[in-house]
Amino acid sequence: DSGVTQTPKHLITATGQRVTLRCSPRSGDLSVYWYQQSLDQGLQFLIQYYNGEERAKGNILERFSAQQFPDLHSELNLSSLELGDSALYFCASSVVPGTTGELFFGEGSRLTVL
Amino acid sequence: GENVEQHPSTLSVQEGDSAVIKCTYSDSASNYFPWYKQELGKRPQLIIDIRSNVGEKKDQRIAVTLNKTAKHFSLHITETQPEDSAVYFCAGEQDANFGNEKLTFGTGTRLTIIP
Numbered sequence: 001d002s003g004v005t006q007t008p009k010h011l012i013t014a015t016g017q018r019v020t021l022r023c024s025p026r027s028g029d030l031s032v033y034w035y036q037q038s039l040d041q042g043l044q045f046l047i048q049y050y051n052g053e054e055r056a057k058g059n060i061l062e063r064f065s066a067q068q069f070p071d072l073h074s075e076l077n078l079s080s081l082e083l084g085d086s087a088l089y090f091c092a093s094s095v096v097p098g099t100t101g102e103l104f105f106g107e108g109s110r111l112t113v114l
Numbered sequence: 115g116e117n118v119e120q121h122p123s124t125l126s127v128q129e130g131d132s133a134v135i136k137c138t139y140s141d142s143a144s145n146y147f148p149w150y151k152q153e154l155g156k157r158p159q160l161i162i163d164i165r166s167n168v169g170e171k172k173d174q175r176i177a178v179t180l181n182k183t184a185k186h187f188s189l190h191i192t193e194t195q196p197e198d199s200a201v202y203f204c205a206g207e208q209d210a211n212f213g214n215e216k217l218t219f220g221t222g223t224r225l226t227i228i229p
Contacts, residue, residue, distance in 0.1 A: 002157060033217075042221040043158065043203060056216045090157065102148070103217065105157040 003027065006091050006106035014114055018079040021109045025072055025093030031055070032074040033103065034066055035090040043090065049074055081113045116141040116208045120220030128228050133194055135223045137204035138186040146207040147187050149178060153200045199227045
């Protein structure tokens with residue numbers, strides 16, 4: 001158990017819909033990262049937050065948005081869903097603001113868009 | 115930005131043999147290179163990492179080497195065992211200003227250990 005909690009574990013929805021994925025980082029970790037992993041693909045960095053502020057952005061689509069709340073949990077919002085958005089979405093947290101150190105991944109949220 | 119290339123994409127080795135996975139990176143300013151292991155259906159987990167001031171690091175059957183001049187680093191697994199079967203990801207971190215580091219992952223290597 002990494003200490004990072006993601007909900008829901010599985011989500012099935014239709015094209016055009018909007019979903020919210022939730023992540024609670026390890027106790028004491030201030031940085032949260034979101035990654036997308038499509039079938040047999042690598043880990044695509046989406047976005048990073050540190051103590052409520054956006055720190056770095058990857059190839060995140062405009063249809064996607066995220067935020068980190070005062071209690072440090074984070075949410076990833078995916079809207080106007082397309083078939084290609086089907087993927088495993090990982091949240092990770094770390095102690096320090098940057099990633100020079102271990103990233104602790106959650107179990108992921110598997111999104112299926114039909 | 116940083117570009118990390120990883121080879122091979124798939125690798126099968128006989129149990130007990132060694133496995134080597136290679137990665138190259140593009141940003142000469144990158145200074146941190148972790149390796150993550152992802153077992154089927156599980157989350158990625160850090161197995162070893164190396165910083166740019168070190169050329170080699172070992173942890174039991176796992177070792178990582180770094181060649182800064184050539185901008186490549188490799189994962190070596192010796193005496194492979196069935197539980198080593200997994201997808202392995204290398205990564206490189208761009209050293210921007212503190213707090214803005216970004217970890218770029220390679221595309222992964224699916225390692226299969228043949229009993």
